[in-house]
Amino acid sequence: MHSDAKFSCAGTNPGGVPAKQKKILVRRIVRDRSQQIRRAVQLAFLALNAWIAIEFLLWTRYFESGGQTHYVERPAGVDGWLPIAGLMNLKYFLVTHHVPVMHPAAMFLTAVFLLSSLLLKKTFCSWLCPVGTASEYLWKLGRRVFHRNFVVPRWLDIPLRGLKYLLMSFFLFIVISMSAEALNDFLLAPFGIIADVKMLNFFCHMGIVGMAVVVMLIVLSLFIQNFWCRFLCPYGALMGLVSTLSPAKIRRDADACVACGKCSKACPSSLPVDRLLQVRSAECTGCMECIAACSVENALQLSLPPRRMNQQEPIANRWRHRALDPRLVAAALAIIFFALVGAARATGHWQTHIPQNEYMQLVPHADEYGH
Numbered sequence: 521m522h523s524d525a526k527f528s529c530a531g532t533n534p535g536g537v538p539a540k541q542k543k544i545l546v547r548r549i550v551r552d553r554s555q556q557i558r559r560a561v562q563l564a565f566l567a568l569n570a571w572i573a574i575e576f577l578l579w580t581r582y583f584e585s586g587g588q589t590h591y592v593e594r595p596a597g598v599d600g601w602l603p604i605a606g607l608m609n610l611k612y613f614l615v616t617h618h619v620p621v622m623h624p625a626a627m628f629l630t631a632v633f634l635l636s637s638l639l640l641k642k643t644f645c646s647w648l649c650p651v652g653t654a655s656e657y658l659w660k661l662g663r664r665v666f667h668r669n670f671v672v673p674r675w676l677d678i679p680l681r682g683l684k685y686l687l688m689s690f691f692l693f694i695v696i697s698m699s700a701e702a703l704n705d706f707l708l709a710p711f712g713i714i715a716d717v718k719m720l721n722f723f724c725h726m727g728i729v730g731m732a733v734v735v736m737l738i739v740l741s742l743f744i745q746n747f748w749c750r751f752l753c754p755y756g757a758l759m760g761l762v763s764t765l766s767p768a769k770i771r772r773d774a775d776a777c778v779a780c781g782k783c784s785k786a787c788p789s790s791l792p793v794d795r796l797l798q799v800r801s802a803e804c805t806g807c808m809e810c811i812a813a814c815s816v817e818n819a820l821q822l823s824l825p826p827r828r829m830n831q832q833e834p835i836a837n838r839w840r841h842r843a844l845d846p847r848l849v850a851a852a853l854a855i856i857f858f859a860l861v862g863a864a865r866a867t868g869h870w871q872t873h874i875p876q877n878e879y880m881q882l883v884p885h886a887d888e889y890g891h
């Protein structure tokens with residue numbers, strides 16, 4: 521660490537003590553690696569999802585061809601793409617204390633994502649979700665090609681952001697209002713059994729309207745940062761609400777900060793990081809882009825609440841064992857994921873156990889079943 525310059529600045533430290541004093545800019549000497557680590561986790565999860573998609577496609581083709589193609593086991597991880605089934609199963613489990621037989625992996629994966637949001641902000645969206653990853657790469661591509669992204673004006677941004685909460689409330693209302701028996705009946709009906717196949721068919725045999733909507737979302741995502749996630753994703757909305765309870769938050773140390781505003785400029789969620797001591801917003805995804813943009817030692821961290829220190833002690837003491845290193849975030853996400861998935865596997869509750877002849881009857885006629 522070395523001192524580069526002196527600044528005069530009024531601020532308030534995390535302990536609430538007013539500070540009008542000469543400020544010393546201390547540059548970070550250890551390079552921030554949060555974005556490289558986050559990208560590696562994103563790509564690993566994307567690769568996992570691509571593998572699941574290929575396996576599931578082969579599994580579906582086996583039944584559609586009447587057993588003529590090579591058989592592969594159904595990848596239970598595909599249940600991660602059935603968030604409503606995940607919530608239904610979670611409610612069923614909480615009410616009956618029995619692990620549901622249909623799409624149980626959906627419940628375990630929903631629990632993984634809710635737990636990660638509770639402990640580590642909405643990292644599900646910015647570290648794990650393949651749609652979030654695609655959204656991020658699209659706006660970065662848009663910025664590279666067109667040299668800018670557009671910010672939706674506040675008067676439009678706020679009602680648009682409300683859309684995802686409306687969708688989330690609608691789905692939560694349905695799940696909460698159904699009895700455990702009704703949930704069980706729904707998921708054991710043909711529609712529930714092959715909900716995953718119907719989802720695959722939707723993407724593989726998309727109509728003109730579906731295609732127009734997807735193209736529109738892609739185009740909007742090129743120009744507006746995380747368009748889908750910010751305005752429309754009900755799952756992200758739920759994770760965001762849960763994440764407000766997280767003890768880990770982006771925290772700014774007013775004594776170290778030199779008010780350069782780089783963090784706010786870098787924030788894909790357009791949060792005024794440079795004006796907050798802690799970011800409580802449900803829109804904060806824990807992406808750490810703000811931290812990567814900040815060049816000042818101890819000014820900004822994803823952390824637990826700071827230690828209470830007197831003014832004479834070095835700022836670093838406040839954040840010792842409180843700041844969360846991106847490697848720790850990646851490791852914690854991996855532990856939550858493998859612990860719950862491992863527990864489900866070990867107890868025989870990961871796979872859906874449906875006889876092959878039943879799938880043989882249902883899968884080729886998936887589009888005929890409604891709910």
Ligand code: SF4
Nearest residue numbers: 777778780781783814
């Ligand atoms: S990037 Fe943000 S936290 Fe870091 S010094 Fe600048 S204003 Fe302060």
Ligand code: SF4
Nearest residue numbers: 787804805807808810
């Ligand atoms: S405040 Fe920081 S961590 Fe939160 S969304 Fe903005 S850039 Fe990402």
